[in-house]
Amino acid sequence: MLRLLVVLLLVVVFALGAALGYFNSQNVQFDYLFGSVQVRLVVLVVATVLVSALLTLLLCAGRLLGLAAELRRVRRELRNAETELKNLRNLPQGPGR
Secondary structure: OHHHHHHHHHHHHHHHHHHHHHHOOOEEEEEEOOEEEEEEHHHHHHHHHHHHHHHHHHHHHHHHHHHHHHHHHHHHHHHHHHHHHHHHHOOOOOOOO
């Protein structure tokens, strides 16, 4: 059921994208730092979304790599603490205990 909803949502998104492309096919002047160019409006919108998504992925990847390194460090500390605790539990008991 969930898979069907996801597929349906994707079909709706693609249909809206196709409609957006069809109704916004006129050329626009795109001015950038080194010049300008005539491009279709839908191409400009799609390119902007793609560049934004790539930049977001890069920023998230950096954060995820940092969190993965911290997770490895914390797991190593936990393993060391568990080993120390196991060693303390296995110490022989003294005669007064």
